[in-house]
Amino acid sequence: MIxxxxxxxxxxRWSDPDAEAFINSLNHENYSTSVLVxxxxxHKMKQKRISAAFEYVRSLMGALxxxxxxxxxxxxxMKNSVDLNINDKIHVETMKRxxxxxxxSFDNDFDRVKAITREEV
Numbered sequence: 001m002i003x004x005x006x007x008x009x010x011x012x013r014w015s016d017p018d019a020e021a022f023i024n025s026l027n028h029e030n031y032s033t034s035v036l037v038x039x040x041x042x043h044k045m046k047q048k049r050i051s052a053a054f055e056y057v058r059s060l061m062g063a064l065x066x067x068x069x070x071x072x073x074x075x076x077x078m079k080n081s082v083d084l085n086i087n088d089k090i091h092v093e094t095m096k097r098x099x100x101x102x103x104x105s106f107d108n109d110f111d112r113v114k115a116i117t118r119e120e121v
Contacts, residue, residue, distance in 0.1 A: 042057045
C-alpha cells in the first residue's frame with residue numbers, strides 16, 4: 001500500500017532525526033507525494049534561505065513516486081467542504097485519484113478527512 005508524504009515531513013528533515021531517517025528510507029514502491037508538495041517544500045526552504053533547496057527537491061523526485069496535480073483535483077478541492085486550506089484539499093484529491101488512503105504528516109488537520117488515515121514518523 002503506497003502512502004502519500006506531506007511537505008512538513010520533508011521540511012522537518014533538518015530538525016527531526018526521525019523525519020531524517022524516514023526520508024532516507026523512501027522508495028517508489030511504498031511512498032508518494034505530489035508536484036504541489038514539492039513546490040511547498042521548495043518555497044519554505046527558499047524562505048529560510050537554505051541554499052540547497054533545488055538539490056534537495058530534485059533528490060526527493062528520485063526517491064519516491066511524484067504525482068502531477070490536475071485541474072480536476074483543484075476543482076474537486078474547491079468543492080470539498082472539509083475545513084482544510086486549499087493546498088491540503090488538493091493533496092487529498094490527488095490522493096483519492098491515485099487510490100492512496102494514508103498520508104504521512106505532522107498536520108492533524110488531515111484527521112478531519114474521513115476518506116484517509118494520517119500517520120506520523
